[in-house]
Amino acid sequence: xxxxxxxxxxxxxxxxxxxxxxxxxxxxxxxxxxxxxxxxxxxxxxxxxxxxxxxxxxxxxxxxxxxxxxxxxxxxxxxxxxxxxxxxxxxxxxxxxxxxxxxxxxxxxxxxxxxxxxxxxxxxxxxxxxxxx
Numbered sequence: 001x002x003x004x005x006x007x008x009x010x011x012x013x014x015x016x017x018x019x020x021x022x023x024x025x026x027x028x029x030x031x032x033x034x035x036x037x038x039x040x041x042x043x044x045x046x047x048x049x050x051x052x053x054x055x056x057x058x059x060x061x062x063x064x065x066x067x068x069x070x071x072x073x074x075x076x077x078x079x080x081x082x083x084x085x086x087x088x089x090x091x092x093x094x095x096x097x098x099x100x101x102x103x104x105x106x107x108x109x110x111x112x113x114x115x116x117x118x119x120x121x122x123x124x125x126x127x128x129x130x131x132x133x
Contacts, residue, residue, distance in 0.1 A: 003078045011076050011085060011111060011118050018120070019069040022060045030057025034120045035112060041124040064102065066095035071107065078111070083118070085109040089125065104128045 003011075014033055021029035031053035034040070040047045040056065047056045060067065071087040078084060091103040105127040112121045 001079060003076065003083060007078070007083070007113070007118065008076050011083060012074060014111070014118050014120070015071045015074060015085070015087060019071060021057055022069050023067050025058050025061040027054035027056070027058035030054065030060075032116075032119075034123070035114060038120050039122045040120075041122065043124075043126060064091070064093070066093060067102070068092040068094055081113040083111040083113075085111055 017029065018033040020026070021033065031038075031050045034050070034053055036050050037048070038050070038053060040053065047053055068091070070090045070092065072090070073086075073088045075086045076083055085107070086109070087107045089103070089105050089107060090101060091105075093100045093102045105125055108124045108126070109120055110122040111118050113119075
């Protein structure tokens with residue numbers, strides 16, 4: 001049975017929670033978007049498990065201060081407790097004048113429904129420009 005509209009909305013909220021946690025250095029909130037053994041694969045680096053994801057989430061504003069992650073064109077498909085998601089990312093640098101685009105790329109996600117709601121089991125990011133990460 002395909003995903004219900006309520007599941008699609010919950011997954012869209014997960015994408016938003018991830019972006020806000022990343023931009024605000026909320027490591028716990030960032031890690032909570034993943035399953036306990038979740039994986040974030042950014043091509044050049046692979047972060048796995050809650051502790052590593054907390055650390056990575058805490059570091060984002062230190063590495064890219066003033067970042068604003070914007071996901072769009074979400075394409076969510078699935079059945080039961082499993083789903084896949086795809087989205088484009090535009091990463092804005094808000095500390096430049098004028099505000100500029102730091103990077104664009106695409107997410108490919110595997111999601112699972114847990115007791116705490118929908119979570120990323122694996123999130124892969126591919127930048128549009130080679131070497132941009």
